[in-house]
Amino acid sequence: xxxxxxxxxxxxxxxxxxxxxxxxxxxxxxxxxxxxxxxxxxxxxxxxxxxxxxxxxxxxxxxxxxxxxxxxxxxxxxxxxxxxxxxxxxxxxxxxxxxxxxxxxxxxxx
Amino acid sequence: xxxxxxxxxxxxxxxxxxxxxxxxxxxxxxxxxxxxxxxxxxxxxxxxxxxxxxxxxxxxxxxxxxxxxxxxxxxxxxxxxxxxxxxxxxxxxxxxxxxxxxxxxxxxxxxxxxxxx
Numbered sequence: 001x002x003x004x005x006x007x008x009x010x011x012x013x014x015x016x017x018x019x020x021x022x023x024x025x026x027x028x029x030x031x032x033x034x035x036x037x038x039x040x041x042x043x044x045x046x047x048x049x050x051x052x053x054x055x056x057x058x059x060x061x062x063x064x065x066x067x068x069x070x071x072x073x074x075x076x077x078x079x080x081x082x083x084x085x086x087x088x089x090x091x092x093x094x095x096x097x098x099x100x101x102x103x104x105x106x107x108x109x110x
Numbered sequence: 111x112x113x114x115x116x117x118x119x120x121x122x123x124x125x126x127x128x129x130x131x132x133x134x135x136x137x138x139x140x141x142x143x144x145x146x147x148x149x150x151x152x153x154x155x156x157x158x159x160x161x162x163x164x165x166x167x168x169x170x171x172x173x174x175x176x177x178x179x180x181x182x183x184x185x186x187x188x189x190x191x192x193x194x195x196x197x198x199x200x201x202x203x204x205x206x207x208x209x210x211x212x213x214x215x216x217x218x219x220x221x222x223x224x225x226x227x
Contacts (some may be wrong), residue, residue: 016123032140035213037155044205044220045155055134088155092212099145099212 002026004089006102012110018078021105023089028069033092036065036074039104040085046085049074076107083110112219113137116206119221122196130221131192137216140164140184144207146191148202149220158162159191160209166212174200211216 003026012013013019023034031052037045049054049065062077074084089102118130130146146158159170159180168180177194189206203220 033212037195037214039155044217046217047210047214050215056215090155090213094212097115097148097160098171099160101155101157104154 001096001098002091002093002100004091004100004102006087006089008105010106010108012108013079013081014110015081017079017084019074019079019083019107021074021076021087021107023067023072023074023102025070025072025091029091029093031061031068032101033094034065034067034072035090036063037088038083038085039088039092043090079107081109083107112182113216114208114218115176116204116218116221119204121221121224121226123227124169124196124198124225126196126225127192127194128196128223129191130204130223132189132191132218134187134189134206134208137208139187144180144182144189145209145214146178146180146189147205147207147214147217148200148223150199150202153202158204161189183195193223196223198225216227 005024007022019071034052039045053065064075066073086104086106088104113136115133141163145160149224161168182189187206205220206218207214208216
């Protein structure tokens with residue numbers, strides 16, 4: 001079973017700054033199976049990035065995904081006030097099948 | 111229009127049963143894989159189960175195997191999660207979700223399940 005480890009656990013930044021969130025897999029995963037989600041308090045998650053670097057419909061271009069193999073990154077180029085939330089990475093292992101989420105990174109206003 | 115609306119969450123005693131329902135609209139349900147994903151209070155997201163578009167293949171997280179059953183009715187655009195032998199640790203918000211090539215494209219608003227005596 002693939003384990004996803006996100007870092008840091010909490011990231012404190014100011015609006016306008018750049019945020020870099022990491023997701024590391026315990027073994028190599030297909031880029032086509034790696035996604036990123038944003039969740040605000042009291043709301044359901046929403047997809048930001050699928051297949052490692054493809055922005056979902058309606059997602060601003062300040063969000064970008066990158067990486068391959070075991071290391072993936074979500075970058076928010078210039079933080080807006082509405083970007084402060086919890087972010088999760090997720091992967092799909094078709095061989096099992098199994099869907100796994102990372103434990104989340106909380107992005108706080110500094 | 112909200113594409114996924116869950117219902118059926120409730121307070122239930124340990125060992126009890128519950129059936130969650132999810133009504134889908136606004137997308138081609140009959141060709142969509144569907145999931146149930148849960149989130150315990152203050153915790154992260156955990157995948158529970160998935161069903162393929164025609165219902166021929168189902169998969170479960172190990173911690174619910176033998177206790178939960180996912181099913182669907184394509185004529186009614188509905189997906190279900192039958193939960194039995196519920197445990198305190200099953201307490202969570204349960205989200206119905208639509209698959210998109212292994213990622214989750216749509217999420218419902220969630221329905222709360224509380225397992226407590």
